[in-house]
Amino acid sequence: MTFRKGQRVELFRESRDESWEAYMREYIGCHGVVTDPDTSINDPDALVEVSLEGKGTHRFPQDCLRPLE
Amino acid sequence: MSEPLCPVRSTIDQIERICQSNALVNPKSRRITEEILELLNDVAWGRAGSDHLSSIKALGEELAQHDNKPECTRVAQLVEDAVTVHLETFESHVRTHNCATGECVKLAPAPCQMACPAGIDVPTYVTLIGMGHDAEAISVIRKDNPFPWVCGLVCTRPCEMMCVRGRMDEPVSIKFLKAFAAERAMSERSYQNPPKAPDKGRKVAIVGAGPAGMSAAYYLALKGYGVEVFEDLPMAGGMIMVGIPRYRLPREVIDREVGMLEELGVVFHFNTRFGRDVTLNSLKDAGFEAFFIAIGAHGSFRLNIPGESDYPRVSDAISLLKKVALGDRNIPGRRVVVVGGGNVAIDAARTCLRLGCESVTIAYRRTRNEMPADIEEIEQAEEEGIEITFLTIPVAVEGKDGQVTGLRCLRAKLVVKEGTDRLYPKPVEGSEFVLPADAVIAAIGQQVQTECLQTVEGLHWSRRQTIGVDLACMQTDLPGVFAAGDAVTGPATVIEAIGGGKRAAEAIDRHLSGLPQPKMPPVPVRRARTPWIEMTAAEKAGRRRPEMPLLNIDRRRLMFQQVELGYSEDDVRREAGRCLRCDICRRCGLCVEICRDRMKIGALHFGYMNFDQPGPTDLKITEKKCILCGACAANCPNEAIRIEDRNGERILSLCGTILNRRPLITCADCGAVIGTEAYIQHMNRKILAAEQTIDTVYRCAECHRKHQAQLSVDLARL
Numbered sequence: 103m104t105f106r107k108g109q110r111v112e113l114f115r116e117s118r119d120e121s122w123e124a125y126m127r128e129y130i131g132c133h134g135v136v137t138d139p140d141t142s143i144n145d146p147d148a149l150v151e152v153s154l155e156g157k158g159t160h161r162f163p164q165d166c167l168r169p170l171e
Numbered sequence: 172m173s174e175p176l177c178p179v180r181s182t183i184d185q186i187e188r189i190c191q192s193n194a195l196v197n198p199k200s201r202r203i204t205e206e207i208l209e210l211l212n213d214v215a216w217g218r219a220g221s222d223h224l225s226s227i228k229a230l231g232e233e234l235a236q237h238d239n240k241p242e243c244t245r246v247a248q249l250v251e252d253a254v255t256v257h258l259e260t261f262e263s264h265v266r267t268h269n270c271a272t273g274e275c276v277k278l279a280p281a282p283c284q285m286a287c288p289a290g291i292d293v294p295t296y297v298t299l300i301g302m303g304h305d306a307e308a309i310s311v312i313r314k315d316n317p318f319p320w321v322c323g324l325v326c327t328r329p330c331e332m333m334c335v336r337g338r339m340d341e342p343v344s345i346k347f348l349k350a351f352a353a354e355r356a357m358s359e360r361s362y363q364n365p366p367k368a369p370d371k372g373r374k375v376a377i378v379g380a381g382p383a384g385m386s387a388a389y390y391l392a393l394k395g396y397g398v399e400v401f402e403d404l405p406m407a408g409g410m411i412m413v414g415i416p417r418y419r420l421p422r423e424v425i426d427r428e429v430g431m432l433e434e435l436g437v438v439f440h441f442n443t444r445f446g447r448d449v450t451l452n453s454l455k456d457a458g459f460e461a462f463f464i465a466i467g468a469h470g471s472f473r474l475n476i477p478g479e480s481d482y483p484r485v486s487d488a489i490s491l492l493k494k495v496a497l498g499d500r501n502i503p504g505r506r507v508v509v510v511g512g513g514n515v516a517i518d519a520a521r522t523c524l525r526l527g528c529e530s531v532t533i534a535y536r537r538t539r540n541e542m543p544a545d546i547e548e549i550e551q552a553e554e555e556g557i558e559i560t561f562l563t564i565p566v567a568v569e570g571k572d573g574q575v576t577g578l579r580c581l582r583a584k585l586v587v588k589e590g591t592d593r594l595y596p597k598p599v600e601g602s603e604f605v606l607p608a609d610a611v612i613a614a615i616g617q618q619v620q621t622e623c624l625q626t627v628e629g630l631h632w633s634r635r636q637t638i639g640v641d642l643a644c645m646q647t648d649l650p651g652v653f654a655a656g657d658a659v660t661g662p663a664t665v666i667e668a669i670g671g672g673k674r675a676a677e678a679i680d681r682h683l684s685g686l687p688q689p690k691m692p693p694v695p696v697r698r699a700r701t702p703w704i705e706m707t708a709a710e711k712a713g714r715r716r717p718e719m720p721l722l723n724i725d726r727r728r729l730m731f732q733q734v735e736l737g738y739s740e741d742d743v744r745r746e747a748g749r750c751l752r753c754d755i756c757r758r759c760g761l762c763v764e765i766c767r768d769r770m771k772i773g774a775l776h777f778g779y780m781n782f783d784q785p786g787p788t789d790l791k792i793t794e795k796k797c798i799l800c801g802a803c804a805a806n807c808p809n810e811a812i813r814i815e816d817r818n819g820e821r822i823l824s825l826c827g828t829i830l831n832r833r834p835l836i837t838c839a840d841c842g843a844v845i846g847t848e849a850y851i852q853h854m855n856r857k858i859l860a861a862e863q864t865i866d867t868v869y870r871c872a873e874c875h876r877k878h879q880a881q882l883s884v885d886l887a888r889l
Binding site: 133 | 273282285286287288290327329332333513540541543545591593594616633634635639641642643660661663664667690691692694695782783
């Protein structure tokens, strides 16, 4: 999945990526908007910046995100 | 119902339950507990002062001494926990009017503030700008971001993506409002530093004068630390200086805001490379007690295609942008091909055009839909005459006699790779072609240049070749060494770097004060509850986000003059008024439910309240349907929706937006206010039997009773 800026996504599961932090578990199930899709151009491994409703803006690995639309 | 996460709310709920159980039989115990509850509610509603917590503590102790029944002991224990275990949370409610969980509704940050990686209190400063208080707005912004002017021009604006107004029509133009206020305040010399704390006599070294490093420097200097910044480049700014072209961000903007740091006493050492001119050990020897690494991501990925290393005119975008920023205005070539689809590729292409290149083409492997560059940047580039060739995969740089002659490419089609749902560009066989060029610039991504940190032993590196930190406090594996910005996130945004720098400054202060580090990233802090700007619903709904005026196209092709010219003052003040003030209206939907389900009126159509499935919003329909009963206002938990009698009218407003106003009806006999005509008729329809006629002369209940009594007497006399 290539994430687009402005796309609505759900943080649906824990990631196995090393960038996943324990406190992020609290965000599982939250919905948000992709605010910066890639730290590298269209790299499936890149971290994606997502603003979660009521939980702030964070960078997540792509394997824990899925689009809502 | 689940237990609240907020210790303030939880304490209130538990004590309320004890009170409601009637277990407190002793009158004095009840009185003390009720006083505790009242003070706790002050904390939850942002009304508490500096003495509240000590008073709560004293009352808890008094209760424990007075009554040793289990319920009293429990209340006293809850109070004890509040002022010891949860002291920090209670203090944040009192001092900063902030409830991290959002359960103390009046103190919860708005979605735009939550979305900002630096946590700027957007509704407060937008409202201040709307009122014309630009310098005050800048002071609010700088509590969380020392570079409002820079961000007003180049921020990726996650706040606007979460802006609730965007669910109605278009988000408030938060970024440009900030730029206007910063420019105005700077021009009027009212852009000033806050007072700094007394000198602590302790030194912190910062490596890198980019947005992260300078943000940390600013907040540490304000806390009274001696801050010195070591920078490889001959000037401050880092990637915002050498990675962002001047037509987007003029140098004067950076210099002015950096000047504010120098005014605070931050010392810069330019042309000083970490790992070569200074090392961690040499800085320790010089008396520095904490270190913040913010070296950015100034390296570029290579294309890894034949010919890339064979010609001098094959370079990378970051090097080109850096050379130009440092004053080199030689053209990279007459016909330039830029490879990539991100903002850096667009910046490089537009820079080449301004340097005088005859033709500039961007070669991108995927389609326009997948381009990660901002849509505005792509559109502006195309307007200026830059060609973008999509579905183009470079395969070799071609040349002759040491000069580039073209970029050999293949056409691509997007296919789904097995096992993924991601579209990949697959080369089309036999589709080879050559893009004529005498210079090729790669803009396919950046990376951290790790060489300068190789002397730092024990630093953890991620598999992405970024510095590994605890994201809650930006601390590395080395005690006293912190890191943030692109060196940690990989190439990311300016506002993320600023947020990281601010977070690191807090953590460095804790480290040097011997305090433990937090386990969660900080939650943004509400800076104020600014009064709202009053206007009619028609005005609120009708205002449209203004277009940004741009420099004329000829100049945009020829010079590095700023392209976005900025809003006019009228546009700025009007635009700020579009803010829905989500710091006050928490979109709980209670008003809508009560109006629709309890009053059976349905006068409130706020479709924007739903994040996942926003519906249509009609602010103007309220005027047609609303009877001004006040049920919505009476049940609003945050005093966002209000009903008030003013100048002979009853007015219903939501965060200053007047949804309905009707003349007040007064009692024909005594002159007391009895409501609006629509309300009286509604109540009459509900209360009176169908056969009863509705009196057209309005009287209050008392006068109506007297009137009826008099009628009865008169009838009896007949």
